[in-house]
Amino acid sequence: MGKTHYHHGELRGALLDAAEELVREHGVVGWSLREASARVGVSSSAAYHHFASRDALVRALSGRVLARLGERMNSAAAQAAEPSADVRQGLVAAGRAYVRWALEDPAVARLAFGSGAHDPEATISPHPHDVLDAELDRLVEAGTLSAEARPGAEFVVWTAIHGLATLLADGLMILDSPEAADLQTERTLRAVLAGLTRETAPSQSWPAAHSAHTERRA
Amino acid sequence: MGKTHYHHGELRGALLDAAEELVREHGVVGWSLREASARVGVSSSAAYHHFASRDALVRALSGRVLARLGERMNSAAAQAAEPSADVRQGLVAAGRAYVRWALEDPAVARLAFGSGAHDPEATISPHPHDVLDAELDRLVEAGTLSAEARPGAEFVVWTAIHGLATLLADGLMILDSPEAADLQTERTLRAVLAGLTRETAPSQSWPAAHSAHTERRA
DNA sequence: AGCGCAATCTGAACACTGATTAGATTGGAG
DNA sequence: CTCCAATCTAATCAGTGTTCAGATTGCGCT
Numbered sequence: 167m168g169k170t171h172y173h174h175g176e177l178r179g180a181l182l183d184a185a186e187e188l189v190r191e192h193g194v195v196g197w198s199l200r201e202a203s204a205r206v207g208v209s210s211s212a213a214y215h216h217f218a219s220r221d222a223l224v225r226a227l228s229g230r231v232l233a234r235l236g237e238r239m240n241s242a243a244a245q246a247a248e249p250s251a252d253v254r255q256g257l258v259a260a261g262r263a264y265v266r267w268a269l270e271d272p273a274v275a276r277l278a279f280g281s282g283a284h285d286p287e288a289t290i291s292p293h294p295h296d297v298l299d300a301e302l303d304r305l306v307e308a309g310t311l312s313a314e315a316r317p318g319a320e321f322v323v324w325t326a327i328h329g330l331a332t333l334l335a336d337g338l339m340i341l342d343s344p345e346a347a348d349l350q351t352e353r354t355l356r357a358v359l360a361g362l363t364r365e366t367a368p369s370q371s372w373p374a375a376h377s378a379h380t381e382r383r384a
Numbered sequence: 385m386g387k388t389h390y391h392h393g394e395l396r397g398a399l400l401d402a403a404e405e406l407v408r409e410h411g412v413v414g415w416s417l418r419e420a421s422a423r424v425g426v427s428s429s430a431a432y433h434h435f436a437s438r439d440a441l442v443r444a445l446s447g448r449v450l451a452r453l454g455e456r457m458n459s460a461a462a463q464a465a466e467p468s469a470d471v472r473q474g475l476v477a478a479g480r481a482y483v484r485w486a487l488e489d490p491a492v493a494r495l496a497f498g499s500g501a502h503d504p505e506a507t508i509s510p511h512p513h514d515v516l517d518a519e520l521d522r523l524v525e526a527g528t529l530s531a532e533a534r535p536g537a538e539f540v541v542w543t544a545i546h547g548l549a550t551l552l553a554d555g556l557m558i559l560d561s562p563e564a565a566d567l568q569t570e571r572t573l574r575a576v577l578a579g580l581t582r583e584t585a586p587s588q589s590w591p592a593a594h595s596a597h598t599e600r601r602a
Numbered sequence: 603a604g605c606g607c608a609a610t611c612t613g614a615a616c617a618c619t620g621a622t623t624a625g626a627t628t629g630g631a632g
Numbered sequence: 633c634t635c636c637a638a639t640c641t642a643a644t645c646a647g648t649g650t651t652c653a654g655a656t657t658g659c660g661c662t
Contacts (some may be wrong), residue, residue: 171657172610172612172655172656172657173609173610173611173612173656173657174610174611174660175610175658177610177611186435196636198647198648199647199648199649199650200647200648202422208611209611209612209613210612210613210648210649210650211611211612211613211650212610212612212653214531214609214611214651215610215652219649219650220648220649220650221438225434233491243578244651261568262451272569278552278553280554281454282627287415303555303568305534316572321557322568322571322572322575324547324551324557325544325547325548325551325557325571325572326544326547326576327542327547327549327591328545328547329542329543329545329546329547329548330543330547330548332497332541332547332550333543333546335390336497336498337596338546338595338596339539339542339593339594339596339622340593340594340595340596340599341591341592341593342445342592343591345591346591346593347591349590349591350539350540350590350591350593351630353536353540353583354543354544354576355574355640356541356583357540357576357579357580357582357583358544358572358575358579360419360577360578360579360583361574361575361576361577361580361582362579364575364578364579364582365571365575365578366571367493367575372567372568372571373559373560373561373563373564373565373567373568374557374559374560374564375557375558375559375564375568376554376557377556377558378555378557378558381510381558389628389631389640390627390640390641391627391628391638391639392639392642393639395639397642416618416619416620417619417621418618418619418620426640426641426651427640427641427642428619428620428641429621429622429623429640429641429642429643430623430639430640430641432620432622433638433639434639437620437621438619438620438621454607502658504612506619539625
């Protein structure tokens with residue numbers, strides 16, 4: 167609303183906002199850098215002073231939304247952990263946040279999950295994977311998950327939640343309501359948790375998996 | 385090799401082949417219709433006599449590769465079912481095929497899983513979802529999976545396999561070798577199967593899920 | 603205060619894209 | 633052998649990502 171300045175001042179953030187809105191409206195590829203620039207009220211070449219390419223803008227946005235997902239999972243888990251008798255509720259709440267997000271904002275979720283989408287430089291914190299990791303530690307502490315089954319369990323749990331989220335975001339699997347998605351998340355997570363302890367023999371070793379974001383830290 | 389004909393004769397299939405190769409080389413979006421046409425030795429506008437748009441070509445290709453995945457799962461399951469004592473080996477083999485495919489041909493896998501990628505007209509047969517469905521029926525028959533846990537179990541299993549496949553294809557999760565992927569698939573599937581029976585109380589009802597490809601048939 | 607510089611933004615340009623159209627070429631049915 | 637519908641080409645259009653020379657401005661320095 168203020169008078170139009172030659173210098174925008176917050177162009178980088180404004181471009182990210184515009185791009186996020188465009189992703190929501192037209193998907194990850196259904197818009198142009200010119201469109202985003204115009205929406206912010208700036209020439210298209212101005213964007214190149216803040217992002218090396220259109221792809222760099224998309225990658226930066228991808229990191230931003232993924233970090234937001236991590237925060238949502240964190241607060242959902244914290245809120246559920248307080249009064250509950252069942253220790254698993256924290257993990258289930260984090261999973262629900264993950265899946266709900268994919269269902270309610272599918273285009274943005276596809277962006278965050280998409281290949282090569284993340285900026286190798288950016289540190290995504292808290293990363294969804296780390297949230298699950300922490301919740302699983304609490305389950306072992308409480309005796310709900312066996313210590314033998316703990317190593318690598320995060321990846322099994324992540325796999326389950328991520329599978330449901332992507333199937334829903336990509337429209338390959340259809341549920342009638344958000345509540346149905348919550349129930350499906352619970353069923354899947356409870357099955358995985360129960361099966362992890364049951365199917366892991368003592369001293370059995372499973373392959374070493376890595377998350378791409380921790381890989382980069384090394 | 386042969387003399388260049390004005391009429392290509394097999395242009396539709398040749399374009400699909402070229403597009404698949406380009407996806408493998410440059411991802412789903414890193415190539416142009418002109419490039420695919422040139423590779424086949426044809427003008428770019430010729431493609432529009434076989435596909436309404438570039439997107440239609442991509443959708444048709446997506447259906448083709450997804451059906452191929454279904455066939456690979458089917459034959460893997462059939463081969464594993466014969467001599468084995470453990471009935472679960474059929475399902476595990478199908479899952480391995482799914483995950484291996486995503487790991488070995490990630491760009492093509494992303495195409496097949498990608499949103500809106502499938503032609504609503506095309507019937508994908510056998511659909512990966514249906515292969516899992518059939519294998520789960522065999523598990524109930526053999527008494528490995530409880531009948532109470534059977535309804536909707538396909539979606540829990542699909543979720544698990546699909547999650548692992550997409551995490552690997554998108555590079556979010558890293559495993560050191562194809563063998564590690566096989567082991568991870570086994571661990572995940574065994575956990576889910578064990579947990580499904582264990583966590584399903586009699587007469588418990590879970591949400592009704594649908595697969596997009598069966599939805600279309602209705 | 604004012605000077606100057608580096609950061610920021612503009613406008614024009616380039617090669618390339620998906621898509622459309624009018625017209626050339628051809629195999630095959632009658 | 634003729635004609636026609638299917639197939640392919642060449643030319644063209646608006647729109648894209650990206651670059652670059654130059655205009656504009658905030659900010660630190662004296």
